[in-house]
Amino acid sequence: MKKHLLSVHDLSMDDVETLFATAAEMHDVQHRQVKKLPALRGRTVINLFFEDSTRTRSSFEIAGKWLSADTINITGKGSSASKGESLRDTVLTICAMGVDALVMRHSASGAALQVSQWVDAAVINAGDGTHEHPSQALLDAYTLQRYFEAKNLGPLEGKHVAIVGDLTHSRVFRSNVGLLTKLGARVTVVAPPTLMPSGVGPWSQDAGYATSYDLDEVLPTADAVMMLRVQKERMSGGFFPTGREYTVGYGLTRQRLSLLRQDVPILHPGPMNRGLEIAADAADAASSVVLDQVSAGVAVRMSILYHLLAGEGNEK
Amino acid sequence: MSRLLITGASIEGGAAADVLVVDGAIAEVGHDLDRSGAEVVDADGLVALPGLVDLHTHLREPGREDAETILTGSQAAAVGGYTAVLAMANTNPVTDTAEAAERVHALGQAAGVVDVHPVGSVTKGLAGEELSEIGLMARSKARVRVFSDDGRCVGNARVMRRALEYVKAFGGVISQHSQDTDLAGSASCCHEGELSGRLGLPGWPGVAEDVIVARDVMLARHTGSRVHVAHVSTAGSVEVLRWAKSQGIDVTAEVTPHHLLLTTDLLAGYDPTFKVNPPLRPAEDVEALRAALADGTIDAVATDHAPHARHDKEHAFVDAAFGMLGLETAVQVVAQVMVESGRMTWADLARVMSTTPARIAGLEGQGQGLVVGAPANLTLVDPSADVTVDRADSVSLSRNNPYHGRSFGASVRATFLRGRATVLDGTLV
Numbered sequence: 001m002k003k004h005l006l007s008v009h010d011l012s013m014d015d016v017e018t019l020f021a022t023a024a025e026m027h028d029v030q031h032r033q034v035k036k037l038p039a040l041r042g043r044t045v046i047n048l049f050f051e052d053s054t055r056t057r058s059s060f061e062i063a064g065k066w067l068s069a070d071t072i073n074i075t076g077k078g079s080s081a082s083k084g085e086s087l088r089d090t091v092l093t094i095c096a097m098g099v100d101a102l103v104m105r106h107s108a109s110g111a112a113l114q115v116s117q118w119v120d121a122a123v124i125n126a127g128d129g130t131h132e133h134p135s136q137a138l139l140d141a142y143t144l145q146r147y148f149e150a151k152n153l154g155p156l157e158g159k160h161v162a163i164v165g166d167l168t169h170s171r172v173f174r175s176n177v178g179l180l181t182k183l184g185a186r187v188t189v190v191a192p193p194t195l196m197p198s199g200v201g202p203w204s205q206d207a208g209y210a211t212s213y214d215l216d217e218v219l220p221t222a223d224a225v226m227m228l229r230v231q232k233e234r235m236s237g238g239f240f241p242t243g244r245e246y247t248v249g250y251g252l253t254r255q256r257l258s259l260l261r262q263d264v265p266i267l268h269p270g271p272m273n274r275g276l277e278i279a280a281d282a283a284d285a286a287s288s289v290v291l292d293q294v295s296a297g298v299a300v301r302m303s304i305l306y307h308l309l310a311g312e313g314n315e316k
Numbered sequence: 317m318s319r320l321l322i323t324g325a326s327i328e329g330g331a332a333a334d335v336l337v338v339d340g341a342i343a344e345v346g347h348d349l350d351r352s353g354a355e356v357v358d359a360d361g362l363v364a365l366p367g368l369v370d371l372h373t374h375l376r377e378p379g380r381e382d383a384e385t386i387l388t389g390s391q392a393a394a395v396g397g398y399t400a401v402l403a404m405a406n407t408n409p410v411t412d413t414a415e416a417a418e419r420v421h422a423l424g425q426a427a428g429v430v431d432v433h434p435v436g437s438v439t440k441g442l443a444g445e446e447l448s449e450i451g452l453m454a455r456s457k458a459r460v461r462v463f464s465d466d467g468r469c470v471g472n473a474r475v476m477r478r479a480l481e482y483v484k485a486f487g488g489v490i491s492q493h494s495q496d497t498d499l500a501g502s503a504s505c506c507h508e509g510e511l512s513g514r515l516g517l518p519g520w521p522g523v524a525e526d527v528i529v530a531r532d533v534m535l536a537r538h539t540g541s542r543v544h545v546a547h548v549s550t551a552g553s554v555e556v557l558r559w560a561k562s563q564g565i566d567v568t569a570e571v572t573p574h575h576l577l578l579t580t581d582l583l584a585g586y587d588p589t590f591k592v593n594p595p596l597r598p599a600e601d602v603e604a605l606r607a608a609l610a611d612g613t614i615d616a617v618a619t620d621h622a623p624h625a626r627h628d629k630e631h632a633f634v635d636a637a638f639g640m641l642g643l644e645t646a647v648q649v650v651a652q653v654m655v656e657s658g659r660m661t662w663a664d665l666a667r668v669m670s671t672t673p674a675r676i677a678g679l680e681g682q683g684q685g686l687v688v689g690a691p692a693n694l695t696l697v698d699p700s701a702d703v704t705v706d707r708a709d710s711v712s713l714s715r716n717n718p719y720h721g722r723s724f725g726a727s728v729r730a731t732f733l734r735g736r737a738t739v740l741d742g743t744l745v
């Protein structure tokens with residue numbers, strides 16, 4: 001495994017299998033009364049969040065604590081540029097305190113990669129702008145695997161996964177399309193043309209995923225559906241006219257649920273805009289795995305921290 | 317009487333000859349010229365070019381003297397073979413008054429390394445609303461002829477129209493930074509295309525440039541005035557320019573060395589060294605620019621030399637400053653892309669990097685070629701060098717050099733400003 005986790009493209013198939021195997025062990029720990037493992041005792045993990053986050057930050061914090069690492073949160077709003085300090089100075093200052101891992105969230109794409117070139121600590125990308133969110137993709141794929149296993153639906157390989165929503169601005173989409181295709185799933189991404197990422201034509205051809213503007217056409221063959229959050233401020237950017245129109249075209253509505261087989265899992269990275277991209281009937285359906293994703297998130301992040309900090313054979 | 321004899325230089329890539337300079341002017345070009353009392357510079361194997369003229373330089377003074385000064389920028393220019401540069405107006409304060417222009421001009425004269433001609437802003441404070449004191453700048457000692465809000469586009473068509481009309485009185489020209497700000501949002505930081513989609517970087521498409529070039533050539537036709545398109549970066553702009561020239565519209569255009577060589581793929585590592593405005597474009601655009609420079613659709617090469625302090629580049633990509641160095645490396649980049657590839661001759665390079673830019677800017681005493689009677693502004697280039705660029709070697713105060721580690725086959729050996737050596741043996745005098 002590489003020293004940093006910046007992108008799903010850093011991971012080999014072996015790496016993913018290893019991470020998932022450890023995550024499964026960690027998952028069992030979650031259900032114990034005493035959840036603490038000594039694996040990272042004495043190690044320091046900084047959650048450095050330049051952008052608001054509740055679930056990802058607390059998920060990493062719990063993961064670190066259950067592994068006995070000293071986990072500290074540092075949050076700051078806005079770019080370091082607006083404070084007059086360069087990003088390099090900001091992270092070098094923090095790392096000078098003695099840090100083993102930086103779990104980093106930043107509003108700028110590529111920020112985690114840049115930081116990894118400046119510091120000695122292992123850098124875990126917890127979301128960089130609209131680029132990647134690799135731990136989210138790992139927990140999504142892990143959740144899907146466990147779901148298909150539990151329902152005797154076979155492996156993730158060969159399954160048809162639909163990813164629906166604001167693709168342009170979604171790091172969850174970028175990490176998921178990379179990881180799911182790596183794991184052999186067939187991916188179709190669905191969005192109105194204005195929310196398709198630029199250059200999606202050649203990119204999708206090269207990376208081997210499909211694109212569609214028509215959700216109703218995609219859903220009947222889907223084996224899993226991942227709905228992405230749509231931010232209301234995109235309306236003012238002219239990406240779509242109204243929320244109502246978006247829901248009619250691209251929301252997972254009560255009516256659209258009938259296009260899905262009953263055992264098709266419904267995923268959402270949260271926070272959900274109920275009534276916009278996902279109806280309550282879908283969010284609360286028996287096949288919804290939204291809360292399983294959150295629970296898996298802690299296990300997968302424990303596994304990531306464990307392998308980057310305690311694992312053997314790290315390429316240092 | 318001072319005499320300088322440059323021996324054996326290939327004149328603009330043609331036959332070798334000696335060049336005799338007397339009191340700062342070219343006195344004779346020929347063979348076996350009289351050496352008596354002359355300082356002799358052996359230029360055997362070197363190409364002699366007229367001193368280069370840069371239509372587009374950011375010298376950062378006043379305002380950001382930590383990134384570059386008029387002196388250090390002048391030195392970087394001389395090292396690159398230049399004898400004249402046009403200093404863009406987006407300093408702090410902005411060059412939008414006669415006093416500001418004269419100050420830049422005077423600092424350039426005091427530095428005395430290249431001729432520094434201030435560019436005046438089109439609008440007060442680059443705000444795009446009211447015209448700057450264009451006429452006073454033109455009448456000032458700085459004799460400003462080129463006006464530009466570079467860094468920003470004169471987006472308002474009414475303001476652009478009035479500016480084009482106004483400068484007709486004294487033969488001025490508006491150099492436009494063509495970028496539709498509605499299509500290029502404030503967070504945009506790169507070319508919008510497949511790579512920006514993958515990287516999750518907000519970009520702006522080539523058409524944001526094309527539509528302004530198209531609008532401006534129509535305004536130039538309507539006003540009968542002269543417009544200059546700064547740093548053309550797209551195949552679409554080239555198409556518009558080709559059409560406009562076929563219609564006889566008075567438009568000229570420049571391209572930067574970096575847009576002739578570097579492509580948007582370099583952004584894959586999110587290195588802000590490669591963040592520049594206009595952004596690096598895909599290979600198809602680069603090829604269109606090369607073809608346009610070769611066939612004359614694009615008239616000139618200009619560096620858009622844009623020094624930045626190191627800490628202004630050590631931000632996340634979207635937050636980092638736009639711009640890259642260019643003066644010291646321009647000739648070697650253009651030589652590699654256009655001359656070594658066989659698409660242009662050295663004489664063509666002299667035309668696009670000296671003669672034509674001097675004509676566009678209305679500079680007297682620059683870009684006149686190696687002819688008897690002309691001021692001895694010239695540069696000697698080794699066309700068979702093997703040099704690897706090291707950003708640490710730069711005489712610029714900044715280090716945002718996009719060519720660090722790249723190798724080139726040409727290098728500037730000497731530069732003369734009115735017969736006085738500013739660079740000899742590749743180093744500042």
